[in-house]
Amino acid sequence: MPSPFSSLSDFAALLRAAPGTDAAATQAAQARDADLTKPPGALGRLEDLAQWYCGWRGNARARVTAPQVIVFAGNHGVVAQGISAFPAAVTAQMVANFRAGGAAVNQLAAQVGARMDVVALDLDRPTGDISLGPAMSEDDMLRALNIGWDAVDPATDLLVVGEMGIGNTTSAAAIALALFGGGAEGWTGRGTGLADAALAHKAQIVARAVTVNAASGAGGLEVLRRLGGRELVAMAGAMARARQLRVPVVLDGFICTAAAACLHAECPGALDHAIAGHVSAEPGHPRLLHALGKEPLLALGLRLGEGSGGVLAMGIVQAALACHSGMATFAEAGVSGA
């Protein structure tokens, strides 16, 4: 199928024209919820989740039957500045591990019955060092957006986009700083486990990246092009495709949320089909979720990426829909109402 966008402004127009929820399905799901054999509200956030999901799927009695996780991988020129505890070679090595089934996300995807795809983006051609200039050209960004867009299975009904990219917490922190301001220190964390001395240096690199790229106040897609990585761009492309298909998205950690925040900055409402799966231990993540108005489902101290926290939260969404769509009503079960 030919790409539906051939410029960043085409892509932005697609975001603005994206579909919303089905109000009738939401209403019918609310009515069903009120009839189920439980005290009103007793399933807490599971009830909100189920109604939200039914609205996006246009089905008042929906279930999650075809979840998908896509792990995008990219390499980052800024690694040359000494901002990660691990060498860039680990990105490709972990891609091999994902493909062999040996990573954490492989085990978690199997737990929830999710299809898992691994997409490596030009690992032997890292992005430009963002502390010196833009990460990528518009052409490069369009390629990565298209790769993300095409990676979504049109038959999926719940999507997690995960990532692998040594150095990408520096990109994510720079994106957060450019979009939401404040000091670089507040958005900069240890990533894979940086020591104290290197952490202060990393915050300086984050601040420099935003200044050098004049990224504060630039549009969301421009911020993503100048400060992102190919895996972040592909995640944004996949999340936009999911929206077009009315497929709900579960966000993962700091990097995934930074990619998502660029869509939100470009087009407010672009993340209405997305929920926060978890809050990671990276200190910028709770701040970013707060800025996006997203309440995480889980808080387990994860700081792995790969889609791991998002996939765990998929299990909660599946459970919410199993209750909503499988429970008996008071009338069906012969249970007396209040």
Ligand SMILES: O=C(O)c1ccc[n+]([C@@H]2O[C@H](COP(=O)([O-])O)[C@@H](O)[C@H]2O)c1
């Ligand atoms: O998801 C998160 O919140 C998260 C927090 C810290 C690290 N990571 C993962 O660690 C890698 C980036 O860390 P770093 O230190 O190399 O920037 C990348 O592969 C991410 O998947 C992920």
Ligand SMILES: Cc1cc2nc[nH]c2cc1C
């Ligand atoms: C080993 C390793 C696994 C990862 N998975 C996601 N990011 C990662 C970073 C490292 C270093």
